[in-house]
Amino acid sequence: MRAFLAVFPPPEVQQAVHRQLAALRGGREPIAWVRRENLHLTLRFLGEVDEGTCAAAAAAARETAARHGAFEVVLGAPGAFPDARHARVLWLGLAGGALESRAIAASLEEALVARGFAPAEPPFTPHLTVGRPRARVDWTPRFAALPPLQAAFRVHELVLVESVLAPGGSRYAVRERFPLRGA
Numbered sequence: 396m397r398a399f400l401a402v403f404p405p406p407e408v409q410q411a412v413h414r415q416l417a418a419l420r421g422g423r424e425p426i427a428w429v430r431r432e433n434l435h436l437t438l439r440f441l442g443e444v445d446e447g448t449c450a451a452a453a454a455a456a457r458e459t460a461a462r463h464g465a466f467e468v469v470l471g472a473p474g475a476f477p478d479a480r481h482a483r484v485l486w487l488g489l490a491g492g493a494l495e496s497r498a499i500a501a502s503l504e505e506a507l508v509a510r511g512f513a514p515a516e517p518p519f520t521p522h523l524t525v526g527r528p529r530a531r532v533d534w535t536p537r538f539a540a541l542p543p544l545q546a547a548f549r550v551h552e553l554v555l556v557e558s559v560l561a562p563g564g565s566r567y568a569v570r571e572r573f574p575l576r577g578a
């Protein structure tokens with residue numbers, strides 16, 4: 396199965412992001428937008444894993460979650476990988492909670508590597524992917540015109556997700572939830 400570890404915003408924040416993106420969605424260029432209910436913050440992509448590897452990743456996530464308390468994420472300005480003029484991934488950055496996300500991703504990485512996982516490639520950069528352009532467009536003007544987003548949420552848990560490729564975009568199935576310390 397194809398799996399990853401992530402943080403999911405609550406439905407009302409996914410809805411707010413979705414609405415916000417209407418302004419970015421203006422053009423007719425080909426782009427695969429992330430469906431509303433799939434919007435998430437990837438902490439670690441695991442790739443194709445078997446049941447044993449999935450169980451090891453779950454143990455690493457459980458150990459990590461027990462070491463970190465709940466925290467707040469504030470979604471911020473849009474950006475792109477590798478950059479706005481050659482965008483392959485469009486995302487929203489974190490105006491709050493970036494440090495905590497990085498700390499959790501680093502613990503997770505340590506726990507995974509201790510269980511034999513290869514180091515993450517590329518290294519973790521907190522972002523919430525919103526779309527994947529299929530053609531080259533300079534997004535700079537539309538990023539600049541985007542009204543500021545008011546979207547904050549509290550993170551209480553990490554989630555192990557199985558991604559099932561389906562026509563019209565991936566479907567996500569939650570395999571296990573790992574409450575953060577004290578949550």
Ligand code: 2AM
Pocket residue numbers: 399435436437439440484516517522523524558
């Ligand atoms: P991203 O979009 O947040 O950058 C589930 O597929 C998630 O895993 C995606 O949202 C993506 O994260 C991440 N992902 C998918 N393929 C990946 C790859 N080959 N390397 C790293 N991360 C990947």
